[in-house]
Amino acid sequence: MRLAIMQPYFLPYIGYLQLMNAVDKFVLYDDVNYINKGWINRNRVLVNGQEYLFTIPLKDASQNKLINEIYLSNDPKWRGKLLKTLEQAYKKAPFYLTAFAVTEKIINLDAEKVSDWIAAGFGVLANCLEIQTEIVPSSDIYQNTHLKAQERIMDICQQEKAQHYINPIGGVELYDKKVFEEAGMRLNFIKSKPIVYPQFKNEFVPWLSIVDIMMFNDVSTIKGFLNDYELV
Numbered sequence: 001m002r003l004a005i006m007q008p009y010f011l012p013y014i015g016y017l018q019l020m021n022a023v024d025k026f027v028l029y030d031d032v033n034y035i036n037k038g039w040i041n042r043n044r045v046l047v048n049g050q051e052y053l054f055t056i057p058l059k060d061a062s063q064n065k066l067i068n069e070i071y072l073s074n075d076p077k078w079r080g081k082l083l084k085t086l087e088q089a090y091k092k093a094p095f096y097l098t099a100f101a102v103t104e105k106i107i108n109l110d111a112e113k114v115s116d117w118i119a120a121g122f123g124v125l126a127n128c129l130e131i132q133t134e135i136v137p138s139s140d141i142y143q144n145t146h147l148k149a150q151e152r153i154m155d156i157c158q159q160e161k162a163q164h165y166i167n168p169i170g171g172v173e174l175y176d177k178k179v180f181e182e183a184g185m186r187l188n189f190i191k192s193k194p195i196v197y198p199q200f201k202n203e204f205v206p207w208l209s210i211v212d213i214m215m216f217n218d219v220s221t222i223k224g225f226l227n228d229y230e231l232v
Contacts, residue, residue, distance in 0.1 A: 003162035005029050005138070005153055007067060008118040009039040010056060011106065011125075011209045014225055015168070015192040020122075021131050021226045022166055022190060027156060028122075030068040030115040031139035034061055041114055043209040047089045049202035054082060058114060068115040068139045079107050090215045092200070099214035102128050115139075125210065129222055150175055157185055166190055166231065188231040195225050 002023040008030055009016055020026045034040060041056035057073035083104055090096050106124050111117035115137065122135055144155045153175070157165050164186045167175055172189055180187035196204050197216050205212075213222055 001025060001160065001162045002164040002166060003027065003157055003160055004166050005156060006168070007032065007035075007038075007040060008115050008122075009043070010041055010114075010118050011043050011103070011121070011211055012039065013043075013207045014195055014210060014213055015190070015207070015229075017125075017129070017131070017210060018192060018226055018229045019166060019168060019190050020126070020133050020135070021129075022229070022231075023133055023164075025134045025136065025160060025162075027160075028115065028119055028135060028137045030119075030137045031066050031145055033063055034065055034067050034070050036061070036063055040067060040118070043211075044207075045086065045089060045209050046199055046202070046205055046212050047085070049200070049205075051205050051208060052085075052089070054085065056082075056114070066139075068113060068137070070114050071112050072114055072117060083107060086211065090211075093215035095215055095218060099211065102214065103211050128214075129219060129226070131226070150179065154180065154183060154185075158183070164188070169232070172232075191230050191232050193228045193230065195228055197221075 003025050004019050004023040005027040006029055008028045041058055042053060044051045044053050057075060057078050059071040059073050061070050086103060102124060106121040109117055109120045111120055119137060142156050142159055144152055147155055162185060165180060166188050169189045169191045175187060177187045199205060199216055
């Protein structure tokens with residue numbers, strides 16, 4: 001079985017979804033510490049030809065809390081404001097109607113915790129993009145928060161009886177292929193190839209949220225993008 005483990009990111013860039021699509025089971029690593037100014041509740045979209053960073057408001061977020069302990073803001077206005085921003089930014093995009101409908105459904109999902117909200121959104125997104133991967137939260141299953149770093153990742157792999165662990169390319173310095181091999185597992189890192197598509201008539205801005213890709217490309221094209229990577 002092929003396995004990947006990643007913190008839950010809201011409407012992530014295509015590389016995250018390539019990783020999800022490349023494995024049989026995808027573990028949402030939600031019982032690790034929240035990171036301020038990370039990608040859990042932030043992402044980038046295209047506004048007036050420039051990248052625009054938006055942030056989902058949280059309640060009492062702290063790096064001293066686990067991700068699955070953090071709640072979305074009670075303010076009812078932020079969802080409408082974000083949807084209005086996306087509407088104004090993309091209403092002339094070729095696939096606006098279908099992409100906005102999916103995005104609106106995800107943003108309006110009813111959840112209190114940010115991790116549950118993101119997980120539910122992945123269910124919607126996976127259905128839209130025909131991603132068949134099983135998605136599970138780490139907090140529900142593995143009970144290994146006493147372990148750290150590579151040791152904890154390997155424990156999850158062993159509990160799942162995974163033969164192949166795939167990690168984002170950024171983990172090359174963190175994980176040792178030899179250690180995984182000695183434990184009977186193959187380790188690879190996923191490296192996205194350049195993905196370019198028309199964004200109105202602007203100079204292309206890469207690696208924005210999947211929302212941007214959905215606004216400018218149909219599902220069959222996006223499915224091609226999902227496989228546009230190499231394992232190293």
